[in-house]
Amino acid sequence: MKVHVKLAVCQGHARCEDLCPEVFSTDAIEGKCVINQPEFPPELEEKVRLAVRNCPEGALRITTGAAP
Amino acid sequence: MTGQFQPAPPGHVPPGLVVDFDFFHVPEGVTDPTQIWHDLARRNTPPIFYTPRNGGHWVFLNYSDIAEAYRNHEIFSTHQAPIPPMEPFPVLQPNGVDPPAHNVFRLLLAPMFTPLAVRKLTEGLRHRADRLIADFAARGECDFIADYAAKFPTSTFLELFGLPEARLPEFLRISKIFFRGTEPAARAANLAEIFAVLEELFREKARNPGNDIASAILATPDANGQQHAWHDILNCGFLLFVAGLDTVTNTMAYVWRYLAATTAARAHFRARLDDPAAFLLAIEELMRINAVSNIYRRVTHDCEFRGIHMKKNDRVVLPNTMANRDAKVFERPGEIDLTRKVNNHLTFGVGPHRCIGSHLAKREIMISLQEWLRHIPDFELADEQESAAAFGGPVMGFESLKLVWPAKT
Numbered sequence: 001m002k003v004h005v006k007l008a009v010c011q012g013h014a015r016c017e018d019l020c021p022e023v024f025s026t027d028a029i030e031g032k033c034v035i036n037q038p039e040f041p042p043e044l045e046e047k048v049r050l051a052v053r054n055c056p057e058g059a060l061r062i063t064t065g066a067a068p
Numbered sequence: 069m070t071g072q073f074q075p076a077p078p079g080h081v082p083p084g085l086v087v088d089f090d091f092f093h094v095p096e097g098v099t100d101p102t103q104i105w106h107d108l109a110r111r112n113t114p115p116i117f118y119t120p121r122n123g124g125h126w127v128f129l130n131y132s133d134i135a136e137a138y139r140n141h142e143i144f145s146t147h148q149a150p151i152p153p154m155e156p157f158p159v160l161q162p163n164g165v166d167p168p169a170h171n172v173f174r175l176l177l178a179p180m181f182t183p184l185a186v187r188k189l190t191e192g193l194r195h196r197a198d199r200l201i202a203d204f205a206a207r208g209e210c211d212f213i214a215d216y217a218a219k220f221p222t223s224t225f226l227e228l229f230g231l232p233e234a235r236l237p238e239f240l241r242i243s244k245i246f247f248r249g250t251e252p253a254a255r256a257a258n259l260a261e262i263f264a265v266l267e268e269l270f271r272e273k274a275r276n277p278g279n280d281i282a283s284a285i286l287a288t289p290d291a292n293g294q295q296h297a298w299h300d301i302l303n304c305g306f307l308l309f310v311a312g313l314d315t316v317t318n319t320m321a322y323v324w325r326y327l328a329a330t331t332a333a334r335a336h337f338r339a340r341l342d343d344p345a346a347f348l349l350a351i352e353e354l355m356r357i358n359a360v361s362n363i364y365r366r367v368t369h370d371c372e373f374r375g376i377h378m379k380k381n382d383r384v385v386l387p388n389t390m391a392n393r394d395a396k397v398f399e400r401p402g403e404i405d406l407t408r409k410v411n412n413h414l415t416f417g418v419g420p421h422r423c424i425g426s427h428l429a430k431r432e433i434m435i436s437l438q439e440w441l442r443h444i445p446d447f448e449l450a451d452e453q454e455s456a457a458a459f460g461g462p463v464m465g466f467e468s469l470k471l472v473w474p475a476k477t
Contacts, residue, residue, distance in 0.1 A: 011422040014183045018348055030175070031182030031427070056412045057419075 002063050003040060003048055005033045009059040016051040016060060023048055033059065080377050081118045089113075090121040091362060091385060092461045101464040102360075102389045105129075109390065116376055123152035125383035131394035131414065133374060134386045137365055139419035141166045143373065144365035144384060146421055151364050151383050151462075158259075161304040163311070167420050173304050176288045176296075177424055180228075180281050186427040189227065193432065196223045196233070197439040205443040208475025209450065211468055212324050213317070216436070218244075221316035224432055225309065229269065230280030238265075247314040247463065266305040281308065312425050315361055316432055318465030322358035323433065325469055326404070328449045336406050338441055344434075350406035351434050356413035357404050359388035360464045363417065388414045389464075447473040 003023065012031035016024035022044055025034045040048050052060040077086050089108065094101045108129065115130045128134050137144040145166050147159070159165065162173030179185060200219055204210045222239050226232070242265065245258040270282055277283040285304055290296050296304075327334050340346045367382040391414040393401040398411075416423035423429070450470035458466040 011419065012178070012182070013416070013418075013422065014427060017183060018345070018352075026183050028179060028182055028184050030178045031184070050409060053410045054412060056414070056422075 001040065001042075001045065001048075002038050003035060003052065004038065004061045004063065005035055006059045006061075007032055009057050010055075011057050011059075013056050015054045015056065019051040019054055020044065020047040024051060077118055077120045077124060078379065080379050082376075085114055085117050085376070087113055087117045087119055087127075088121065089117070089119040089127065090460075091119075091127075091387075092122060092459075094458045094460045094464075099458055099466060101458045101460045101466070104460060105387050105389050106393065109393075116374060123383065125151050125385055126378065127385045127387065129387070129390045131391040131397045134388070134391040134414060135418050137384060137386055138363075138414070138417050138421065141170075141420060143368055143371055143378075145368045146365060149364040149366040149383060151385060153383070158263075158303050158306055160307040160310065161300050163307050163421060164303075170420060172290065173296075173300065174420075174424065176285065177281075177304070180284060181424045181428055183427045186431050189428070190431065190435065192227050193224060193435050194439060196220070196227060197436050198443075199233075201439055201443045206476040209470065209472045211454075212471050213321050213467060213469050216440075217317045217320040217324070217469075220320070220436055221313045221432060224316075224428070225312060228281045228308070229305075230273070230278040230282065231269070243309070243313050246310070248459070248467075262306065262309065263302060266302050266309070270301055270305060308425075311423070312428070314463045314465075316429050318360045318463055319355070319358050319429070320433060320436060321465050321469055322360065323354050323437070324471065325449070326354070326358070327437075328447055328469075328471055333404070333406065334441075334446060337437060338445060341438060341441060346407075347438070348430070348434060349408075351430060351437070352411050352413070353404060353406050353408045354433075355415045355430065356392045356398075356408075356411055359392050359413065359415040361415070362387045362389075362460075362462050362464070364462065388417075444473050447471050 010032045012026065014026050014031060016033055017026050023035060023037055023040050025036055026032060027034050048062065052062055087108075091104065094104060098104065113129065116126060116128055116133060118124070118126050128137055147164050147166060162170045162177065165173070197220060200216055200223065204215050210216065218240060219236060222243060223233060223236060225239065226235060242258060242262055245254060246262060249255045249258060270286060273280070273282040274286055277287065282305065285301055286295065288296070327337070336350060337347065340350065363386040365384040365386065367378045367380055367384065369380050371378055392398070395401050416426035416429075448471070450472045453470050454468040
């Protein structure tokens with residue numbers, strides 16, 4: 001499984017980084033989402049899903065197949 | 069500030085959507101000003117309504133409409149939006165400008181307020197919090213607002229601007245008039261004084277640059293490689309003054325009042341002093357439930373929104389406290405759940421004007437609570453509370469909160 005961010009939609013709330021710092025961080029310029037490991041291991045799935053559900057802008061998506 | 073009652077709302081407002089509602093007015097005896105909003109919901113008020121009070125304005129009550137107003141800057145502008153209308157009002161940089169012009173100062177400030185940048189401020193802020201609390205911790209009582217909640221955000225502003233703690237009383241005085249003053253002449257004089265202070269501050273930083281936000285604003289060139297216009301620089305300083313003081317003060321006031329009254333919540337945070345992720349998750353819930361800001365927008369052109377005709381220059385109020393209790397978005401919306409897993413609250417807004425200081429604000433509250441609990445592990449509401457006024461308006465709060473704990477002898 002893979003997690004994607006739409007940077008045009010991300011406004012730098014950084015909830016993803018708070019909730020799953022293993023996968024998400026934020027950049028030093030605008031504080032927008034940086035995905036450190038897009039293909040995350042299964043043991044992080046629950047945390048990644050929580051990060052996705054907590055994005056106030058709906059900027060994150062999980063895909064199971066190829067990138068959209 | 070209240071008043072300006074217009075008996076007849078403008079002709080484009082359907083009579084069925086008119087509600088007499090003054091969000092500056094908190095009835096005597098009401099200690100929680102957010103209640104005036106939640107009472108509206110209990111009275112089945114239409115989710116979008118118009119009140120003739122305070123110059124006349126729309127109010128959106130639903131999460132989805134409030135979020136859409138935040139995102140849709142083509143209809144809902146931040147430019148010249150104060151309620152009641154106050155002119156001339158400084159064009160806040162960047163908040164009072166819509167995209168794309170908004171992006172210039174937004175991008176200038178952004179690197180100074182990222183989570184990375186805020187983490188670097190942690191030790192300085194912790195030190196300031198520690199000193200403020202140590203001042204009264206042994207005493208066994210304080211007025212939380214006068215002794216801490218008003219001081220710490222102002223102290224944070226001094227830290228950001230590279231100013232010594234010795235200037236705290238001066239900044240407290242001018243911010244108190246700015247946020248609580250109601251007399252027009254005093255407010256105008258106060259605005260002039262704030263700009264005089266900012267002018268002097270930026271001139272000094274231009275002569276002696278330091279490692280602070282004022283110096284960084286001065287040093288960042290515009291698109292043509294020149295220094296930004298002086299009035300924009302001052303207005304940017306003004307935004308940082310306006311946006312970061314009263315909001316944090318009153319959020320902390322709500323949070324500490326809740327904690328003082330709720331034994332289990334104090335224990336929850338005490339047990340997580342060494343678990344920052346769980347501590348922050350609980351802070352996030354307190355951010356949802358204690359949303360003190362009512363945000364203003366101005367309609368840019370005649371248009372329809374959700375089937376309702378709105379006219380250019382109509383004002384709109386967006387009460388975050390209502391969005392954050394919307395049952396369509398939050399499970400058990402009225403319940404405070406310090407382990408709430410999904411929490412898309414609107415306390416810091418969404419969209420292009422998302423509060424740039426949100427990470428700093430949360431960090432200020434987190435550091436304050438951590439330092440507080442280290443000095444004062446348990447505390448309660450004093451039996452005797454001042455019958456101090458609660459206030460509505462753009463930032464809601466109350467003026468006094470007496471706390472007690474075992475004194476050290």
